[in-house]
Amino acid sequence: MTGLMPRLGMAALAAVGLLSAPGAATAAPPERALTFSKDIAPIFQAKCQSCHEPGSIAPMSLVTFREARPWAKSIKARVATRQMPPWHIDRSVGVQKFKNDMSLTDEQIDTIVAWVDQGAPEGNPADFTAKPVAQGLYWQGQRDGYGPPDLVITAPMQTMPAVHQDEWWRPMQDIPITEPRWVKMVEIRPANIAGRKILHHSIAYHVLNPDNTAAVNTGIGFGGRNISLSGNANTPTAAELVNRRPQLMEWAIGKGYDHYMEGTGKLIMPGEKISWDQHIHAAGEEITSASEIGLWLYPKGQEPTKRSYLVGFTGLKNGTAGLDIPPNSIAYTEGFNVLKENTLITNFQPHFHLRGKAMQVEAILPDGRTEVVSYVSDFNFNWMTNYIYEDDAAPVFPKGTLIHVTAYYDNTKANKSNPDPDQWVGYGDRTVDEMAHAWMNVVYLSDTEYADLVAKRKAQKTPTTTARER
Amino acid sequence: MASFRLLRLALPAVAVLALASTTVFTQSQPLLPSAPKLAFGGSISPAYDGWFDNADGTRTFLMGYYSRNWQDPIDIQVGANNHFEPGEPDRGQPTHFLPNRNFGMFTVTVPKGSTEKLWWVITARGVTQRVPLSTTPDYNITPQHASEESPGGKHNQPAFLRFAENGPKLQSPVDSQANAIARVAVVSVPMALDFWVDDDALYASGSNAPISDKEPIIEMVVNQYRGPGKVTVGDGHHTLTVLEGGTFGEPYSAKGSTTVTFSAPGEYQIHVTAVDLSGPGGGATGCCWTTGLFRVLVKPAAGGPPTGAR
Numbered sequence: 001m002t003g004l005m006p007r008l009g010m011a012a013l014a015a016v017g018l019l020s021a022p023g024a025a026t027a028a029p030p031e032r033a034l035t036f037s038k039d040i041a042p043i044f045q046a047k048c049q050s051c052h053e054p055g056s057i058a059p060m061s062l063v064t065f066r067e068a069r070p071w072a073k074s075i076k077a078r079v080a081t082r083q084m085p086p087w088h089i090d091r092s093v094g095v096q097k098f099k100n101d102m103s104l105t106d107e108q109i110d111t112i113v114a115w116v117d118q119g120a121p122e123g124n125p126a127d128f129t130a131k132p133v134a135q136g137l138y139w140q141g142q143r144d145g146y147g148p149p150d151l152v153i154t155a156p157m158q159t160m161p162a163v164h165q166d167e168w169w170r171p172m173q174d175i176p177i178t179e180p181r182w183v184k185m186v187e188i189r190p191a192n193i194a195g196r197k198i199l200h201h202s203i204a205y206h207v208l209n210p211d212n213t214a215a216v217n218t219g220i221g222f223g224g225r226n227i228s229l230s231g232n233a234n235t236p237t238a239a240e241l242v243n244r245r246p247q248l249m250e251w252a253i254g255k256g257y258d259h260y261m262e263g264t265g266k267l268i269m270p271g272e273k274i275s276w277d278q279h280i281h282a283a284g285e286e287i288t289s290a291s292e293i294g295l296w297l298y299p300k301g302q303e304p305t306k307r308s309y310l311v312g313f314t315g316l317k318n319g320t321a322g323l324d325i326p327p328n329s330i331a332y333t334e335g336f337n338v339l340k341e342n343t344l345i346t347n348f349q350p351h352f353h354l355r356g357k358a359m360q361v362e363a364i365l366p367d368g369r370t371e372v373v374s375y376v377s378d379f380n381f382n383w384m385t386n387y388i389y390e391d392d393a394a395p396v397f398p399k400g401t402l403i404h405v406t407a408y409y410d411n412t413k414a415n416k417s418n419p420d421p422d423q424w425v426g427y428g429d430r431t432v433d434e435m436a437h438a439w440m441n442v443v444y445l446s447d448t449e450y451a452d453l454v455a456k457r458k459a460q461k462t463p464t465t466t467a468r469e470r
Numbered sequence: 471m472a473s474f475r476l477l478r479l480a481l482p483a484v485a486v487l488a489l490a491s492t493t494v495f496t497q498s499q500p501l502l503p504s505a506p507k508l509a510f511g512g513s514i515s516p517a518y519d520g521w522f523d524n525a526d527g528t529r530t531f532l533m534g535y536y537s538r539n540w541q542d543p544i545d546i547q548v549g550a551n552n553h554f555e556p557g558e559p560d561r562g563q564p565t566h567f568l569p570n571r572n573f574g575m576f577t578v579t580v581p582k583g584s585t586e587k588l589w590w591v592i593t594a595r596g597v598t599q600r601v602p603l604s605t606t607p608d609y610n611i612t613p614q615h616a617s618e619e620s621p622g623g624k625h626n627q628p629a630f631l632r633f634a635e636n637g638p639k640l641q642s643p644v645d646s647q648a649n650a651i652a653r654v655a656v657v658s659v660p661m662a663l664d665f666w667v668d669d670d671a672l673y674a675s676g677s678n679a680p681i682s683d684k685e686p687i688i689e690m691v692v693n694q695y696r697g698p699g700k701v702t703v704g705d706g707h708h709t710l711t712v713l714e715g716g717t718f719g720e721p722y723s724a725k726g727s728t729t730v731t732f733s734a735p736g737e738y739q740i741h742v743t744a745v746d747l748s749g750p751g752g753g754a755t756g757c758c759w760t761t762g763l764f765r766v767l768v769k770p771a772a773g774g775p776p777t778g779a780r
Contacts, residue, residue: 164612318507423601
């Protein structure tokens with residue numbers, strides 16, 4: 001059985017073969033002698049330990065020298081190619097300022113590579129200062145300094161057999177609040193450590209109070225046929241809006257949290273519910289687990305003035321029936337999405353299944369100019385990383401802009417996640433089927449707000465890679 | 471009352487005689503990435519849709535295909551351009567390929583313990599595509615039990631389908647060729663086709679949101695699967711009469727009828743499928759629909775030429 005964690009392990013074991021992969025760091029190693037205790041452990045503690053410690057998501061711990069040393073060559077290969085830490089956004093194009101950048105600096109990579117090339121010595125154990133190991137589950141948002149969530153809602157436990165078709169568990173739960181509150185950050189995680197092996201994705205749909213239908217996004221239209229993601233271009237009735245049930249959050253394996261732009265958020269109201277859509281993938285052992293969502297709330301009196309909407313920008317212009325990935329091939333699709341409002345885009349999270357390879361989001365402005373928003377060139381199914389833009393770097397576009405999503409698929413044996421490159425692959429919800437969309441949180445601006453923001457940024461000459469590129 | 475939808479059948483049925491072709495394009499053509507799907511002239515990929523084990527120890531593989539034609543069907547006879555390998559080339563696959571994605575069109579069952587890896591190979595419009603029948607656990611499916619929870623935690627199951635009021639009930643993604651119902655028909659004379667269907671009327675949606683009450687609980691789909699001529703479905707009486715239920719989540723029973731008319735003599739196979747609220751192919755999740763097979767021997771019209779004559 002090929003579960004999610006075994007894929008991680010296999011990828012790690014295969015890493016030695018990637019030593020000469022294109023894109024590897026080539027800077028000259030530092031000349032001084034490097035040791036684990038003095039030079040490497042601080043890097044690992046800062047950028048690697050949250051996953052590579054006992055009980056966490058990674059298949060091996062890198063906390064101590066004894067634990068890390070056997071993996072030295074693999075570590076070199078993985079960091080030199082920037083597969084690890086899992087920050088796969090291209091560094092040469094698109095937005096480059098992020099709230100949650102976990103990547104290594106070039107200097108850190110050079111240090112690790114040089115340490116391995118020097119024989120990966122331990123050095124003086126007295127130089128090593130241990131960082132406390134977290135026990136069990138953790139909230140990534142808490143680790144990143146936002147404190148614990150104000151509200152946690154845990155779905156009922158259910159059991160997945162060792163070998164079984166993918167399942168979708170869909171219980172509903174109350175949101176336990178007694179007055180309207182604004183959410184500034186959300187995170188979903190498996191409810192126990194074992195659940196990390198089987199939880200492919202989890203969506204917390206927002207079952208709305210009829211007074212909260214403004215939570216439904218209506219500002220995006222799709223080119224081609226509509227598909228069943230948020231943002232239908234129709235003009236719905238109030239009752240239909242209630243039944244739209246927007247996503248409070250979408251989570252997929254490897255994702256952390258959604259952190260909305262300052263002054264924006266999602267409103268939750270008494271009487272509302274969460275309707276879970278948990279996609280479960282068998283992992284070769286019977287596992288009982290569930291999802292849970294953590295909500296960080298704005299303090300009372302600091303309510304935001306703008307709503308943030310989660311949108312799945314499609315990469316399939318011809319709808320689901322148009323996805324055609326022949327056996328042993330590279331394929332691509334594209335999708336066009338119309339911004340009907342002036343729009344700020346605050347993050348990027350590409351979503352594929354096992355054959356996903358790369359995704360580009362590009363804006364085609366009303367005057368015909370194009371701007372690359374973000375490009376993930378080396379997608380890894382096990383890491384649906386969410387790239388959260390710094391507020392002053394979040395791109396803003398006028399109404400009428402097209403968001404063009406290009407999705408690339410690798411259905412060859414070169415793709416380590418591919419369960420069978422001999423199969424034809426089409427659209428579907430199963431892990432072995434494929435899909436392509438860019439999850440992005442957006443904020444809409446009035447014409448005046450848009451003009452003011454553009455003028456403000458122009459005055460500040462906010463540098464972005466996109467601007468430099470142009 | 472649920473409707474018997476014939477819209478998506480009508481165009482292919484009308485066009486089939488003019489455009490169906492068994493022409494073999496021997497010149498190999500590249501399959502360009504993201505090339506547009508064509509109205510006609512596109513190729514076909516076999517599609518492997520999953521496997522499941524049976525109580526007797528045998529293993530069944532569910533197969534479909536993807537046609538890069540959005541309008542016209544293609545006919546490819548069993549042989550060099552449409553075969554299984556190794557061994558028996560005819561494993562019950564279609565020879566009449568409908569447009570677009572068609573999930574779970576037939577099954578191949580192998581004996582208990584069989585380890586031989588079978589491949590389905592199709593050459594259409596100069597493009598050869600082959601896929602294996604794989605036993606990787608990732609492709610395990612449960613075609614008689616929905617993998618998606620319905621509202622309230624229930625699980626949808628395929629409809630029961632009968633072709634006589636007190637006849638045997640089918641509940642299977644696709645009935646076996648061995649169980650195909652034999653019929654005799656005459657060219658140009660409509661053959662009556664009656665069916666009864668029972669369903670749990672359960673649906674699933676990602677957010678558990680209610681679905682439109684305009685959605686038919688059961689959609690009956692009748693298609694040509696094999697045969698030498700044009701097949702026309704329907705005679706103007708395309709409705710299901712509800713016998714019980716009619717609202718979501720309540721037991722549902724209905725009966726209906728249509729006709730099938732054949733343009734030329736020969737042996738045909740007809741697919742009759744009850745598609746429930748999970749949609750065609752169960753939305754590619756492997757559940758829940760039931761397909762019955764008819765094997766029809768079509769004789770020449772009285773006074774007409776014998777089979778095979780010019």
